[in-house]
Amino acid sequence: MRAYLPDYSFHRAKTLTEAFSQLEAGAKPFAGGTDIMVLLDAGALPPDNYFDILAIKELQGIRSTKKALSLGALTTYSEIRNHKLIQSNFPILCASAREVGAIAIQNRGTIGGNIANSSPAADLPPGLLVYEAQINLISKRGLRTLDYTKFHLGYKKNELQKDELIHSITLKPEFQKHHHFWRKVGSRRSQAISKTMIAALAKVNRKRIEDIRIALGSVAPTAVRCLEVETFLKGKILSPSTILEAKKILSRDLHPIDDIRSTGKYRLIVSQNMLEEFLCGIG
Numbered sequence: 001m002r003a004y005l006p007d008y009s010f011h012r013a014k015t016l017t018e019a020f021s022q023l024e025a026g027a028k029p030f031a032g033g034t035d036i037m038v039l040l041d042a043g044a045l046p047p048d049n050y051f052d053i054l055a056i057k058e059l060q061g062i063r064s065t066k067k068a069l070s071l072g073a074l075t076t077y078s079e080i081r082n083h084k085l086i087q088s089n090f091p092i093l094c095a096s097a098r099e100v101g102a103i104a105i106q107n108r109g110t111i112g113g114n115i116a117n118s119s120p121a122a123d124l125p126p127g128l129l130v131y132e133a134q135i136n137l138i139s140k141r142g143l144r145t146l147d148y149t150k151f152h153l154g155y156k157k158n159e160l161q162k163d164e165l166i167h168s169i170t171l172k173p174e175f176q177k178h179h180h181f182w183r184k185v186g187s188r189r190s191q192a193i194s195k196t197m198i199a200a201l202a203k204v205n206r207k208r209i210e211d212i213r214i215a216l217g218s219v220a221p222t223a224v225r226c227l228e229v230e231t232f233l234k235g236k237i238l239s240p241s242t243i244l245e246a247k248k249i250l251s252r253d254l255h256p257i258d259d260i261r262s263t264g265k266y267r268l269i270v271s272q273n274m275l276e277e278f279l280c281g282i283g
């Protein structure tokens with residue numbers, strides 16, 4: 001059943017102060033609306049008060065300094081894919097943004113909405129995990145910064161408090177010498193929610209792995225770093241037996257579920273294959 005529109009109210013907050021008042025009154029932020037409108041259309045959005053945050057300057061834009069890059073919560077996928085510094089320093093984010101929905105969604109959907117929605121199948125979190133991003137949350141009480149690894153607490157659960165907005169994401173450009181790898185497996189190349197996906201980074205010196213970070217999405221209640229596999233691979237010279245062992249460790253680490261998009265068995269096998277594809281490419 002479709003939603004009955006008079007059950008909802010909608011305001012525009014032009015400043016952070018107006019947004020904080022809206023939050024205090026119990027209203028919910030509305031950015032690109034690409035997640036919220038799907039629920040509305042399906043009659044699954046509880047009647048509530050919403051406020052548009054798109055005009056709030058502090059949440060907009062990509063800013064760079066020598067030490068870091070800051071992506072405002074309202075940064076769209078199209079802005080991410082077209083940004084030269086993100087292309088050169090954080091190519092996994094460009095590659096994942098390029099595979100979100102299709103162009104219309106990429107022009108409208110925001111990084112803040114993707115993170116706040118906290119779906120395990122969201123495309124940006126695995127990349128943010130391997131780049132060890134920080135997330136900045138803002139409220140009347142001020143700005144607080146968390147390691148992104150600490151933000152997602154479970155399926156659709158996160159650290160965001162009722163009076164907070166996602167302000168921005170901070171990334172440090174420390175990965176110029178790394179291999180960057182991204183792979184999303186869904187039913188189609190576009191307009192597909194993933195069955196599994198991998199974001200991975202590695203720095204290799206004379207065939208020895210000096211640094212490695214691997215994250216998967218759609219295989220657990222949140223995107224996950226594969227720390228046991230990383231620990232096993234660090235310092236190793238890659239060989240067919242090392243890759244085989246890494247795949248075995250991954251299968252001990254992961255317990256993906258069956259759902260409407262795929263089976264746990266398929267997700268596990270394909271995740272192992274993606275890990276192998278990545279490792280074969282860096283050796």
Ligand SMILES: Cc1cc2nc3c(=O)[nH]c(=O)nc-3n(C[C@H](O)[C@H](O)[C@H](O)COP(=O)(O)OP(=O)(O)OC[C@H]3O[C@@H](n4cnc5c(N)ncnc54)[C@H](O)[C@@H]3O)c2cc1C
Nearest residue numbers: 031032033034035036101109110112113114116122123166
């Ligand atoms: C056809 C279609 C295809 C899609 N394909 C993909 C896909 O392939 N991969 C993928 O990952 N996603 C996909 N999505 C989901 C969606 O586009 C993304 O999750 C998007 O990034 C959400 O951002 P938004 O600005 O539209 O969020 P909104 O819908 O405005 O908000 C989503 C949630 O985040 C909250 N929120 C938004 N901004 C903030 C903020 N700054 N602070 C606090 N809370 C906030 C809202 O209150 C709401 O709960 C698809 C959606 C559609 C409709």
